[in-house]
Amino acid sequence: MTIRLGLVGLGKIARDQHLPAIAATEGIELTAIASRNAGLPDLPYFHDVDALLASDTAVDAISLCTPPQGRFEQALAALAAGKHLMLEKPPGMSVAEVEALGRMALDKGLTIFATWHSREAAGVEPARAFLADKTIRSVRIDWKEDVRHWHPGQQWIWEPGGLGVFDPGINALSIVTRILPEPMHLVASTLDFPENRHAPIAASLAFRTMSGAPVEAEFDWRQTGPQTWDIRVATDGGELVLSHGGSRLAIDGVQRMAEPDREYRNLYRRFVELVGTGGSDFDLSPLIHVADAFLLGQRRVTDAFHD
């Protein structure tokens, strides 16, 4: 049975990623759009999720790709109406609100999928398999990109809940928490805030794994020229390098794979599976690490940022 999907939010990520991924995925079809600004030709259109849910247009599931601020009320409305739920990353603007949604979905027997698209990059599962029986010696994460290129004019990323440089950085954390064979926790955090912004533009983080290996991360939103999304893991069985955001994997310098981006297609295929089996996928550890980074963060003030 095909899942009838209502897509809420029709911004950049929805147009760039969600629409083509939904169109390419069997078992799910786009049935309605809710967005404050725009609809699509030949599709029922609503101003917001409440209007969609109150309408005659039947949907089985809701996919939220609005900014994280305000997403809680939309998610709550979807679950209250008995709809399965898929959440863009980050799944909300606070840990507590997302935990509450997870409990509610569980209580109501609905699927909830807190997506982390970077975990679907081609190199991630092979990296996880390689590391499963290794001893981790150290991890180094460099996640450096140009915010002006990737978030042109998006003000919500600088507001509370928008996460600043952790909006991309949480992608790196979602990969690392998947591939490492043991949990890690933060021990030190330095955050650079532009003097005119309430969110950090750069962050320097030091974690430790349970067995004590250092995990260092450098996030920076001021990178022009080549962009860097690399994770290096030194182990007793060689050095693993995940680059290009996880789509390329090399071990001891030998390229193991380099595949085109299918992250969002994988997400929607997984959502169809989860709804079919009555399961959920709801790992908040990347968001928890970000909250910890703010909790423990030493704050430095840096140059003003202007779009």
Add this chain to the structure above:
Amino acid sequence: MTIRLGLVGLGKIARDQHLPAIAATEGIELTAIASRNAGLPDLPYFHDVDALLASDTAVDAISLCTPPQGRFEQALAALAAGKHLMLEKPPGMSVAEVEALGRMALDKGLTIFATWHSREAAGVEPARAFLADKTIRSVRIDWKEDVRHWHPGQQWIWEPGGLGVFDPGINALSIVTRILPEPMHLVASTLDFPENRHAPIAASLAFRTMSGAPVEAEFDWRQTGPQTWDIRVATDGGELVLSHGGSRLAIDGVQRMAEPDREYRNLYRRFVELVGTGGSDFDLSPLIHVADAFLLGQRRVTDAFHD
């Protein structure tokens, strides 16, 4: 069988609260002390928890009342050695590290007790019972005290992980999360940082319950004169006031109880029960709300603070 307890940390909270509470509790006895600075007459003394665990002095359980920074390694050592574990509040300096400890204790079949002493105040359980079938209309928390009186010369409270004004504020959050009949989540946070400190001296928080009732909290460490630790809950069945940190309860202005402080005795009695039944008590929601408050916090800089 009496639990042989090793107490780690012999600072203000250990001397003021833990030692008398342990002495007054059946089923547990203080067997050893680990502390960098001081021991007690007639008790085996060790410089740190590792030395205690490596010694001939047998203990069944460890109670940690060191500052949260560095407590993870102590907790890990205790669990690795097969000891039951009791943690002062806050249970650690990050959410992720405490979650990792919880999973480890569960895996090893050991008791872990993340204590929230304010939940043991006399009015808390009666308040919880009163609110269980009520509709919450609004909640107001005022938690205002004089840091110079309560934390004389303690520098760790101002360091990352020391939480600043959330060190007392988390007590209020531990009560509210216990007595309200549904979860809440943060929607806005303002934090006041002294210009010479890395932790807030005041905080203004706005939460919502799942059904949308506002929960407002004002934390301030600059209160001289009378101290304020009050929680007011407006419901469809009357107004509840928990004051004096939870030890006094009034409903619609009628005093229901006012009992002396037995918080730490209750904690140790509960720990004895948990060890006896093989259970754990491990609710991180107060710490998660604090992490969320930093994650979403709008930061203001205020006057320098000097002890």
